[in-house]
Amino acid sequence: MAPAVFLLLVWMLVPLITTLFFSFKKYLPLRGDELGKGLDWVGFENYSRFLNSSSFWPSVQTTLLIVGSVLVITVVLGVLLALLLDQPMWGQGIVRILIISPFFVMPTVSALVWKNMFMDSNYGLFAHLWRFFGAEPVQWLSQSSIESIIMIVSWQWLPFATLILLTAIQSLDSEQLEASEMDGAPVLKRFWYIILPHLGRAITVVILIQTIFLLAVFAEIFVTTGGAFGSRTLTYLIFQRVLESQNVGLGSAGGVYAIILANIVALFLMRIVGKNLDQ
Amino acid sequence: MGQIVLKKVQKKFDDVEVIPPLDLTIEDGEFTVFVGPSGCGKSTLLRLIAGLEDVTAGSIEIDGKEAADLPPAKRGLSMVFQSYALYPHMSVRKNIAFPLKMAKMDSAEIKKRVEAAAEVLNLTSYLDRRPGQLSGGQRQRVAIGRSIVREPSAFLFDEPLSNLDAALRVGMRMEISELHKRLDTTMVYVTHDQVEAMTMADKIVVLQAGVVEQVGSPLDLYHSPKNKFVAGFIGSPKMNLIEGDEAKKHNAQTIGIRPEHIAVADGNGEWSGVVGVSEHLGSDTFFHVHDTGLADMITVRVEGDVGLKYGDKINLSPRQDLIHKFDQQGDRIV
Numbered sequence: 001m002a003p004a005v006f007l008l009l010v011w012m013l014v015p016l017i018t019t020l021f022f023s024f025k026k027y028l029p030l031r032g033d034e035l036g037k038g039l040d041w042v043g044f045e046n047y048s049r050f051l052n053s054s055s056f057w058p059s060v061q062t063t064l065l066i067v068g069s070v071l072v073i074t075v076v077l078g079v080l081l082a083l084l085l086d087q088p089m090w091g092q093g094i095v096r097i098l099i100i101s102p103f104f105v106m107p108t109v110s111a112l113v114w115k116n117m118f119m120d121s122n123y124g125l126f127a128h129l130w131r132f133f134g135a136e137p138v139q140w141l142s143q144s145s146i147e148s149i150i151m152i153v154s155w156q157w158l159p160f161a162t163l164i165l166l167t168a169i170q171s172l173d174s175e176q177l178e179a180s181e182m183d184g185a186p187v188l189k190r191f192w193y194i195i196l197p198h199l200g201r202a203i204t205v206v207i208l209i210q211t212i213f214l215l216a217v218f219a220e221i222f223v224t225t226g227g228a229f230g231s232r233t234l235t236y237l238i239f240q241r242v243l244e245s246q247n248v249g250l251g252s253a254g255g256v257y258a259i260i261l262a263n264i265v266a267l268f269l270m271r272i273v274g275k276n277l278d279q
Numbered sequence: 280m281g282q283i284v285l286k287k288v289q290k291k292f293d294d295v296e297v298i299p300p301l302d303l304t305i306e307d308g309e310f311t312v313f314v315g316p317s318g319c320g321k322s323t324l325l326r327l328i329a330g331l332e333d334v335t336a337g338s339i340e341i342d343g344k345e346a347a348d349l350p351p352a353k354r355g356l357s358m359v360f361q362s363y364a365l366y367p368h369m370s371v372r373k374n375i376a377f378p379l380k381m382a383k384m385d386s387a388e389i390k391k392r393v394e395a396a397a398e399v400l401n402l403t404s405y406l407d408r409r410p411g412q413l414s415g416g417q418r419q420r421v422a423i424g425r426s427i428v429r430e431p432s433a434f435l436f437d438e439p440l441s442n443l444d445a446a447l448r449v450g451m452r453m454e455i456s457e458l459h460k461r462l463d464t465t466m467v468y469v470t471h472d473q474v475e476a477m478t479m480a481d482k483i484v485v486l487q488a489g490v491v492e493q494v495g496s497p498l499d500l501y502h503s504p505k506n507k508f509v510a511g512f513i514g515s516p517k518m519n520l521i522e523g524d525e526a527k528k529h530n531a532q533t534i535g536i537r538p539e540h541i542a543v544a545d546g547n548g549e550w551s552g553v554v555g556v557s558e559h560l561g562s563d564t565f566f567h568v569h570d571t572g573l574a575d576m577i578t579v580r581v582e583g584d585v586g587l588k589y590g591d592k593i594n595l596s597p598r599q600d601l602i603h604k605f606d607q608q609g610d611r612i613v
Contacts, residue, residue: 178331179364183378183425184352193377197368 022252023047030246039249046253055237060261063233066150067214067265071207073154078161078206079199083191085162086169096166103159107219114152115141115224145229152220157213161206168202169195204273211269215262234258281342281432281465282307283328288337288347290323290489297323298489300337305433305467305482310459313469314476315486316512321469322437324486328467329358329435342432352381357426358435361442363418365410365425371397372406375424382429396424399458416447423458433465440475452478473513477501485509507609510535516565516580518603521573531604531612538565538580540601543587548594552577554587568593 023046025039033039050056085096102110118125119140127137140148172195180194218235225231227240238258242251283305290298298320305311313321326332328339330351339347346354357378365374375396379389397403400420410418419439426434436455440448456479459466470476476483477497485492485500485508493505497513504510510518518535526534542548552571557564564584568577579595587593604612 173362173364175360175362175364176366178351179358179360179425180366180377180381181331182329182351182356182358183429184381185377186352189381194366197366200368 019252019255022248023256025249027248027252028246029248042249046249047256050241050250050253050257055232056257058230059232059234059237062146062231063215063235063261064265065146066153066217066233067211069150070153070157070214071210073150074157074161074210075203075206077154077158078165079196079203081158081162082165082169083195085166100159100163102156103163105156107156107217108223110156111152111220111223114148114155119148119224141225142229145225145231149217149220149224149231152224153214153217156220157210160210164202164206165199168199172198207273208266208269211265212262215258215265234261282340283433283465283467284340285328286338286340288324288327288339289335290320290327290332291335296489298327301489301491303484303491303494305465307465308463310456310466310468310479310481311484312476312480312482313467313484313486314471314473314512315492317471319486320489321471321486323489325358325435325437325467325469329356330354355432356435357429357431358437359419359422359426359439361438363410363422363439363442365418365421367410370407370409371402371413371421371424374410374421375402375428378425378429392428393424396428399427399461400424415443416451419443419451420454423455427458427462431464433467436466436468438469438471440470441472448475455479474515477513483513485512503611504535504603505611507533507535507605510603510605510611516578519574519577521577523573525573526604529602529604532607533605533609535603535605536597536601538578540598541577541579541595542598543579543581543585544594544596546594548596550577550595550597552593552595554589554591554593556589557587559584566593568595571595 022039024041024043026042026045027033027035027039081099085092085099089095105113116124121127121137121139124137124140126140130137138144176194176198177190180190185193216235217233218239221227221231221233221236222239227236232240234254235258238251238254241247241254245251285301285303287300287302288298289296289300301324313324315321323332327334328341330346330349334347337347338345341354341356366377369377372393375393376389379392384392393406394403397406400423402417402420402424405413405417405421410421413421422439439455440451443451452475455466455468459479468475468479480497482494483497483500484494487508493500493509500509500513504513504518507520511520514537516538518537519541520533520535522533526532550571550573552568555567555569555576557566562583564581566579566581566587568579569575571577577595579593606612
C-alpha cells in the first residue's frame with residue numbers, strides 16, 4: 001500500500017505545490033523572469049488581480065452555464081436513449097456501438113467536425129438546412145457561441161451517460177415492473193415511481209464523473225471560438241493568462257481559484273445527489 | 280366474487296405452443312394450486328390469468344366478465360412474485376400503499392388500510408423500514424400485504440416460497456393457508472413442490488407440458504391418480520412403478536404401489552430384495568430396496584426404526600387393495 005500512496009501523493013502534490021508556489025510569485029518569462037534567478041514574492045497580488053479582472057466573473061458564469069446545461073442535456077437525453085436502447089430491436093448490437101462511438105472521438109477532432117461540417121455558416125449542414133427552409137443561416141460560433149459549445153460537449157458526453165444509464169436500466173428486476181403494472185401504475189407512473197428511482201444511483205455517478213471532466217473542458221473551446229464571444233471558461237481564462245499573456249503567476253492564482261470552484265461545485269453536488277450513493 | 284373460468288385458452292411463443300387449448304374453472308373462494316415439473320407451463324398459465332402475457336386464443340372470465348383483453352390492473356387481481364418484487368427505494372408503508380395510491384384513494388383511507396394490513400401480517404413495527412432491511416420472511420409478508428390492501432377478487436402467487444429456507448417455508452405455508460381461511464378469497468398458487476400443493480390446496484391442478492393431467496382435491500389425487508404421471512408426481516417419496524411380469528399378473532402394463540403401502544414381512548413376503556440406502560427421519564425410515572427383480576429400486580416406508588442395515592435381505596408384502604393399475608397409455612384402469 002505504501003508505494004501506491006506515495007505515488008499518488010507525488011502525482012497530486014507536486015503540481016499542486018508548484019501551482020501554489022507560482023501563484024505567490026511574479027513570473028513573466030518574456031520580461032526576463034527566470035526560475036534560476038529567483039522569483040519575486042508578491043503576496044496575494046496575483047490573486048487580487050485575477051479576481052478583480054473584468055473577465056473573471058463572466059468566465060465563472062460561463063463555466064457553470066456550460067457544466068449545468070451539459071449535465072441536464074446528457075442526463076435527460078441519456079435516460080430517454082437508454083430506455084429506447086433497452087427495447088428489443090433488430091440490429092441492437094450495432095446500434096449500441098454506434099451510440100457509444102462519439103465517446104471514442106477525440107475532443108479536438110469532434111469539435112473540428114462540428115465546427116466545419118455542421119456549424120460553418122457557408123457550407124455547413126446546418127446552413128444548408130436553414131437555407132432549405134428559407135431562413136438566414138445562423139453564425140453558430142459567433143452568434144450563439146455558448147450554445148454551440150454546449151451542443152458539441154453534450155454530443156460527446158451523451159454516450160457516456162447513455163451507457164451507464166443503460167446498464168442500470170438493464171439491472172432493473174422485470175418483476176418489479178410487472179408488480180407495479182399489476183398495482184395499476186400506467187407507463188408514465190412506472191417510469192416515475194420505479195425506473196427513475198432505480199436509476200438514481202447511476203444518475204448520481206454520471207453527474208459526479210461528468211462534472212469533474214466538464215469543469216476542465218478546453219479543447220472544444222480552443223478549436224472553435226478560441227474563447228471569444230463570451231465562451232471563455234475559467235479553464236480557458238487560465239490558459240490565456242499563462243500562455244497568451246505569459247503571466248505564470250497570475251495563471252497559477254487562477255488555477256487555485258479553479259480548485260476552489262471545483263470544490264464548491266462538488267460540495268453542492270454531494271449535498272444534492274450524494275445521498276443516493278449511500279443506500 | 281372471484282370465479283375464474285378459462286375457456287380454450289391457448290398460448291404460443293412464436294411457433295412454440297406452450298399451452299395447448301385448455302379449459303379450467305377456479306371456483307370462488309377456492310385455494311387452487313398449479314403444480315408440475317419446471318417448464319410445464321404453470322407459471323405461464325398464471326401470467327395469462329394475471330394479464331402479464333397475452334393469450335393467443337381463448338377466453339378468460341373473471342367474475343363472469345370477459346378479461347382476456349383487459350390490462351393487468353383492470354382485472355381486479357393481485358399477485359405475489361417469486362422475487363417478492365418489492366420497490367427497494369420505498370419504505371414498507373409506501374410499498375403497501377402503492378396500489379392504493381395508484382388507485383387515487385384518499386390518504387386517510389390509505390393510512391387506515393395499510394395499518395390494518397400491517398396488523399394482520401405482524402408488520403406494524405417495520406412500516407418505516409426499507410425492504411433491504413427486512414428478512415426473507417418479512418419481505419414475503421410485505422409482498423402479501425401489498426396484494427391484500429387492494430381487496431382483489433383473487434390472489435395469484437407465483438412460487439412465493441421458493442426463496443425461503445425450509446423452516447420458514449413451513450411457517451409461511453401455514454400463514455398463507457391461515458390468510459386464505461380468514462379472507463375467504465380465491466387464491467391461485469403456483470409451485471413445483473408437491474408437498475406445498477398437498478398441504479395448502481383445496482384443489483390441485485397437475486400440469487405437464489401445458490396439459491392439465493388431473494384436477495382434484497389433494498386426497499383424490501393421492502388415492503386415485505388418473506395416470507402414471509400424476510401417480511409419480513404426487514406423494515413423497517414417489518410411488519413405485521413396476522412393469523413387466525409382475526404387472527401382467529394384475530392385467531396391467533404398469534402397476535404402482537406407494538412406499539407407505541408396502542409392509543416389511545417377517546418370513547416369506549411376496550417380494551424380496553436387498554436393502555440399499557436408508558433414510559432415517561426418526562418417525563419413519565425409507566429403505567431403498569434393490570435386486571427385487573421388479574424395478575431398479577423399490578422405496579419402502581417403515582414406521583419408526585427397524586434394525587435393517589445396508590446389504591441386509593428384506594422381504595416385502597404390498598397391500599393388494601392399494602395397488603394402482605395403469606394401461607399401455609399410462610391411464611388408470613378402474
